[in-house]
Amino acid sequence: MQVRDVPVLGTSAGADAGLRLLLRTLRALAVLIIVGATAALVLDHSTGRVGHEPMLMTMVAVSLGAAVALHGLVLGRPLTRPHVGIAAVGLLLGLIAGVTGHPAAAWIFLALAAVIAVRPTGSTAQPGALPTVSSLIDGTPGDPLAPFAMTAGKSYVFSADAKAALAYRTLAGFAVVSGDPIGDRASYREVVANFVALCQARGWRILVLGASAHRLGLWHSGAVAGPRLRALPIGRDVVVDVDRFNMVGRAKRNLRQAVQRTHNAGISTEVVAEGDVDDALRAELLEVMRSSHKAVGAERGFSMMLGCALSGRYPGVWLIIARDRAGQIQGFHRYASAGNGTDLSLDLPWRRSGAPNGVDERLTVDMIEWANTHGAQRVSLAFAPFPDLFGGHRSSEVGVQALRALAHAGDRLIKLESLYRYLRKFDAMSEQRYVLFPLVDIVPTLLVLVTLEFAPRRPPADVPR
Structure with a gap:
């Protein structure tokens, strides 16, 4: 790398x-x-x-x-x-x-x-900015991470005309930016400059998690001296072009077989807006969430997870639900939209323990088909962290194998290789993402980012648990 x-x-x-x-x-x-x-x-x-x-x-x-x-x-x-x-x-x-x-x-x-x-001050969450932020996300096509700017607990810096914004959180004296700016691209540089000025006034050090390759230039100014950040690639977006998607060919054989198994098992799917979920359906979905062995009450994630599942808090969120022949829900996926519906990004998949094999693949394929008939152009399935560790041309090298073993040490938090093998079925690896950090702060950077992504956090007080 x-x-x-x-x-x-x-x-x-x-x-x-x-x-x-x-x-x-x-x-x-x-x-x-x-x-x-x-x-x-x-x-x-x-x-x-x-x-x-x-x-x-x-x-x-x-x-x-x-x-x-x-x-x-x-x-x-x-x-x-x-x-x-x-x-x-x-x-x-x-x-x-x-x-x-x-x-x-x-x-x-x-x-x-x-x-x-000299203890660093922290940022204050801005839940009142959600309507404005949601509107800016609607004006941000082609960015799979844009919807996650809404995640509860984040603060925002806006351009003077409020046509662009940047989402961030602070921890231990670091201000961590979540992905790229959102909204009007012409105002991105102004937003970044405003954010840097704020960090200098508060004494915060800057980190950027999930910056896209074509937005690295926002953090560069050859005319202005300052501390240097390093851009380290951390993975790739996985984005399906819905017009071009198909399951034809040898490379898609495993995907076809997985989907066919669910048809044989009598699985059917439906798509509903999260805001339209009634109490009875919410109870069914919560039962699946609890059965999946994932923590329901404690939320995790920063730059690539939305949180507040089933709350109806966020606009433009869709659920695709899989039921068996008896009508019991076996799993569901949650998607957030951007670009006025041109882009859908997977938040989290939920799958009942003991659900038929292939349910996740079926939900993904059917969501792509639904998106194609409802005006969407792209479906982001997830983020593939460090794909070269598991499938690159260097995967057999000793150093890469050592890093892969280190990655498996964190399987309790996230099973990176299983995620990679699932995403590889769709052959949709896309743009590189980076973390930007000062080299002198590499150790605290690692601690801050791991804490933000994996430490449990409380959902907002107004969200039912």
Whole structure:
């Protein structure tokens, strides 16, 4: 996989650059003092020298607090009144601990006060923006991830005319963008510039999850200096062109056989709008969800999952439902639309435990046929993460095999190879997607992204559980 450099937009005027240089110098000095004092402590301990420990430990504590505070200021994190107030309380407790003869507690309070003072602020979810965001999604054809901008918990940055927007969430001082901007393409650069300005004002570091190849240029500006992002390919969209789809040929044999098995088993399908689901049907569907062994109450996902299933919260959401001869629901898929119905994107499939083999394939094929007769042009089946690990021409290489084994270690969260083998049946691998991140933050980036995608999150309070 090739890693590409992309400079992020920034505003580093001369005065700001001089101040940042000063702060970085002071931070480096604090780190040197920490290292020197710690080395002296170790040396005194090994040689049996006594008498210097209190002074050296004080130097370590003060320098650690200073380094933490300076690092926050280098990142541009604002000193808010609540943070400063809580930090002041920490300093006061530290002074009290020191005066009463508890130096260790005093040093701990000092370090905590510095951490709290520059603790990153978070974003606030904007559920009230849903109607505007939904309208922009309707004006965004050809982007399989566009509908997932509606996912609950996200915040938005809009262009001045509100004709384009960008969805994001914050975690641990990172502002993570969800896919590409939505709405009027002519306003995308303005939206990105507004977002970068917001991140600089809040001291957030920027990550982008799911950027498409033809939108990487939005995060590039050769005329403006700034921290560099790396673009790492993470997988491909899987998009079926409904006009061209067929099940003819040897490559589609497994798909044909799977679909035929469901016809032999008496499976039938129907498509309904999620907003039209009544209480009786909702109860049936919930029973399937519980039978599927997937968590129903706790939602997961960030850039490629919608959430709030069966709530009717989101416009343009469709369900395709499979029933057996007895009328019992065996599975259903949920799709969200974009581009005024020209694009459908699979959110999640649900399948009853013990359902006939081929139900998922049948639901997908029938949804493609339904889309073709209802004005849709494309159906996105899912996202294929790291397909080269499982089917590329390099899949037999030792390094790729090692990465594949690592991928299987996460099968409890998501079975990547099973997903790839299912998607391969449709022969619809499409555009590459990327994650953009600062190379220096590669470890926290991984932790933040894994947390956003896989950690359970509560559904909105107004959604029935």
